[in-house]
Amino acid sequence: MSYESINWDKLGFDYIKTDKRFLSHWRDGAWQKGTLTEDNVLHISEGSTALHYGQQCFEGLKAYRCKDGSINLFRPDQNAMRMQRSCGRLLMPQVPTEDFIEACKEVVRANERFIPPYGSGGALYLRPFVIGVGDNIGVRTAPEFIFSIFCIPVGAYFKGGLKPHNFLISGYDRAAPNGTGAAKVGGNYAASLMPGSEAKKANFADCIYLDPQTHSKIEEVGSANFFAITHDNEFVTPKSPSVLPGITRLSLIDLAQSRLGLKVIEGDVFIDNLKDFKEAGACGTAAVITPIGSITYKDEPHVFYSETDVGPITQKLYNELTGVQSGDIEAPAGWIVKV
Template sequence: MSGAGINWDNLGFDYIKTDLRFLSVWRDGAWQEGTLTEDNVLHIAEGSTAIHYGQQCFEGLKAYRCKDGSINLFRPDQNAARMQRSCSRLLMPHVPTEMFIEACKQVVRANEKFIPPYGTGGALYLRPFVIGVGDNIGVRTAPEFIFSVFAVPVGAYFKGGLKPHNFSISTYDRAAPQGTGAAKVGGNYAASLLPGADAKQHNFADCIYLDPLTHSKIEEVGSANFFAITEHNEFVTPKSPSVLPGITRLSLMELAESRLGLKVVEGDVFVDQLDQFKEAGACGTAAVISPIGGIQYNDKLHVFHSLESVGPVTVKLYNELTGIQFGDVEAPAGWIVKA
């Protein structure tokens, strides 16, 4: 499949095999130099810890085609740092920041024809990951590791523009107290499949997880971070050791304060105090912002701004961040790396 043969307007968030991906192996205490390969199938030992014990982590970031034809990578240093924290949590070797960013650049350049054109709203999604491999059977850290980055073209998340979605409060826990909630590891997502499917069966976009200790505070929305806007124009987002520190969340916090003049508050978001918010949303790499129309809790749908339209502050945040990503709005220093 060639880049020229893709219908850019019908792109979703699905796997499409691109030409080349980066692969490096860690053995004898060091990462190999790494190479680009056409092979999109991993060949690993049957005893690999990634298969049996979930010793793996991953990242997600995007490359964007700008109006002038150049290519923007959005804050890859932050993804590198988060992957290093995930690796520490799972006793895996760090991928150095320079190696991480260079691998992403190589993959973007090697698959440039798959980057959706400027104006389509699409981007090239990058998936870096580290997995434990090698001959093993006991519960221990792996003898070898693979670091890889592959790329997939993805379309605009909202085909008809931003629109609100409804979510329900889950009775399941996303993470354990002092567990792996703050690390981007596959086990967190495997555990979310059942509650997410249950929410969708009841016609909700996804479910919202409460804190595992007290079940009284909002932590995450599906696989995204939660934020809300108060009547006093405060940008509020949960603070918890089990919340994944999202790069989009971090960026919105900084833009809310520096560009929109909002007060940023990281703290408790009690599920029985939703009436203090005039807008709410979920934020992450895929959608940037998914506006929340209403939240179902105790058989009642709490509506924020509207079930049909998106609140003005949410729209401003979305436009500011996507403008930066596509090169139409000046970015804060260090946010954009040219591929």
């Protein structure tokens, strides 16, 4: 798709080649000075560990056009730190936070024309990643690495925008106990392809995974985190070593407490106790907030607030979060980095 053919009002979550991307190589024990390139094709060794052993991780964050024309990056320091943790888990060199944020800024500036207009509901999605490359065949850490960031303009992740979607409890596991569930690595997502596809074939938006040890507790929603609102207006979200620590989840925890006055509980969310919740949602950088209309478990659907309307607290959380991101609502200290 060319820039001229973009319909800003109908953007989905699809790859669009933009003008420039950032590229840096790790060789001889250090990251080389990165550069912007127009080439969207990576040239890597056939023996790269990323291809054979899954030695790679990635991130996702967004840049937003504000009403005054300025550009907001939302909490890039948190993405930098999460990528460092993922790299550490996979024995890859970490990208320093300052370098990560500066590379994000460079990519946004170089592709500014692709940032969706203020008020369109869209954003510029950035995809940083680190992969193991170089000539290798043994099961060991790579001799070289690539750190790159590309970007695409995006609209709503789930078609139809902010409206409830229905989800299915999966019989598969997303990640192993004490595995890589808390790292943002490609293998977790590869494992989710088949269960996600099966859920969509059955007319669900995606599947929800239970904890891999007991299969009694909700952990994650496909490619997003889970949260729910109790009848006593408590914000509940799963806490588990297998759950990816989402930046949107972290932000909603803060906003629920500081802006909406809700009590926040991070803990076990038992699948047999869905009746305790009046609202539920999926949250993540791509999805932002997706209200959950119903969850089907063992062929029995449980409906939350409504299968057609967004619950009032979920709506308030969405308004607060997107208002902060777009600059319409004052952000907590340190959340916004101007490009």
